[in-house]
Structure formats: structure tokens, C-alpha cells
Amino acid sequence: DTEVTQTPKHLVMGMTNKKSLKCEQHMGHRAMYWYKQKAKKPPELMFVYSYEKLSINESVPSRFSPECPNSSLLNLHLHALQPEDSALYLCASSQEDGSTYEQYFGPGTRLTVT
Amino acid sequence: AQKVTQAQTEISVVEKEDVTLDCVYETRDTTYYLFWYKQPPSGELVFLIRRNSFDEQNEISGRYSWNFQKSTSSFNFTITASQVVDSAVYFCALSEHNAGNNRKLIWGLGTSLAVNP
Numbered sequence: 749d750t751e752v753t754q755t756p757k758h759l760v761m762g763m764t765n766k767k768s769l770k771c772e773q774h775m776g777h778r779a780m781y782w783y784k785q786k787a788k789k790p791p792e793l794m795f796v797y798s799y800e801k802l803s804i805n806e807s808v809p810s811r812f813s814p815e816c817p818n819s820s821l822l823n824l825h826l827h828a829l830q831p832e833d834s835a836l837y838l839c840a841s842s843q844e845d846g847s848t849y850e851q852y853f854g855p856g857t858r859l860t861v862t
Numbered sequence: 863a864q865k866v867t868q869a870q871t872e873i874s875v876v877e878k879e880d881v882t883l884d885c886v887y888e889t890r891d892t893t894y895y896l897f898w899y900k901q902p903p904s905g906e907l908v909f910l911i912r913r914n915s916f917d918e919q920n921e922i923s924g925r926y927s928w929n930f931q932k933s934t935s936s937f938n939f940t941i942t943a944s945q946v947v948d949s950a951v952y953f954c955a956l957s958e959h960n961a962g963n964n965r966k967l968i969w970g971l972g973t974s975l976a977v978n979p
Contacts (some may be wrong), residue, residue: 790953790969791907804966835906847895847957847965848914853907 751775752854754839760860763829769857771822771839777852779845780804780822783813783838785856791838797822798845829861864889866956868970875944876978883939883973885954891915893959896930896937897967904952911936944977951975 752773761767773780779798783791797816813825813831821859822839836856842849875881880911886898911921914929921928925942929955941948954970 759955788895790955790971790972793966796966805964838905838907840907843966847959847961850897850912851967852909853899855904855906858905 751837752839752841752852754837754854754857756857757855758858758860760862761826761829762862763831765829766825766850767838768826768829769837769839769859771824771854772820773839773852773854774820775841775843775852776819777841777843778819779842779849780816781840781842781851782812782822782824783840783853784833785836785838795824796845803845826859829859834859834861864891864956864968866954866968866970868952868954868973870973871971872976874944874976874978877946878943879977880940880942881944881975881977882957883941883952883954883975885933885937885939885970887937887956887968889935889956889958890957891949891960895957895959897955897957898937898939899953899955900926901953901972907953910939915973918956939976944975946977946979949975949977 782794785791795807795814800816815823838856839854840851842851867886894915896913900908927940929938951972953972955967
């Protein structure tokens, strides 16, 4: 079952709020990813976790804080966001962290920062 | 430098037409992987195919087919007898085997396909 789930589907938050995005996969994958996607653009990689350890941080501002509690779960903690952070946030997983493997994406969380 | 070019920004066809989406890539690596993803209006990116640089066999999956040509650095995607459900943005992407810490998918800008009834 190639399924990655994300909650919530939509999120509206003010610039002073703290919220979290959640992602879960049950495919036994060892790599998980966060992407940000603006309208009419390809996804931009934010973070990669491999075997529950952060392996890539694409110089993302500290107001985004990832967390990988276990091999199936990935969170993205949001704090003091800016309106330009409004976007679709996509989670993905792959068998391993490496160029060989295709990534499977969740449905995304549409975030609006007011 | 690695790069993926999808020259067609938008394509509009009538149902049952065949349509080809172009993808041209640049890489210095001899081992690399090419991908196609579909993103319908709902937003979820759906994996369609992965092809490695040593396998130039064309692939067919139902109405979908892919033509990989290393000589022209192209990995084109054809939908035969298009249907309204094929309406989506299609992304071509590249990953390099020897990218090391820079390993990540290099995405094209996407082609928005509209299939009209």
C-alpha cells in the first residue's frame, strides 16, 4: 500500500501562532522528506530524514523545525511564520535516502499565514 | 550543471487525442535516474515511472508510454487517447548517483495538461 498521509489538509495560522504538520507512512520506508511548493512551481526540498536522523537541511529558516519521532512519523513544527511561507507543504517517503529511489508523496497541507 | 527542461508550459487537447510531453535533461554523471510525476488539481504528487541511465528500453503502461533517448538527453512521455482525468501538471525530474550531499531531485518546471471533453 503506497500511502503517505498528512494532517491537517488545510491550515490557517497567524504570524504569532505555533502549529505542527504531521506525516505518516506505513511502507517501511527509511527516508522521509518535507517539501514546500508554491503555486505553478515544482516542489522545493526542505529537509530529509534518513533512519530517523536529519541528513539534509536545505538552509531552511529556523521558524521551521522538523522532527522524526520514529521511522513512520515526520512532523514539521511551525512558529512565527511569515505570509510568504503560505504554500502547499508536501511530505514524501522513499525506501532509502539516495538517488535511486522514487519518492511517494502525501496529499499535502495547504498552509495560509495571515 | 544538472538541469531539467520541460519546454511546454501548457498543453490543451481534446479528449482521445494523443499528447507527448517533452523532457530534456543535462547531467555530467554517467549514472542517473529520471522520473515522471503527475500532480492533479488535488495537489498530491503521484509517482509514474523511474528510469535509470543504463536502461534505454521504452516503457508502456496502459495508455502511458515513455521514450528515453540518451543521444538527445530526452525522456518524453506520451499519453495515448487522452482522458479528462489526465488533466494535471506533469513533472519530469532527475537525480544523480554521485551527487553526494547535494543529492536531491532536480525538477523541471512542469507541463500543465488540460484535456477537454
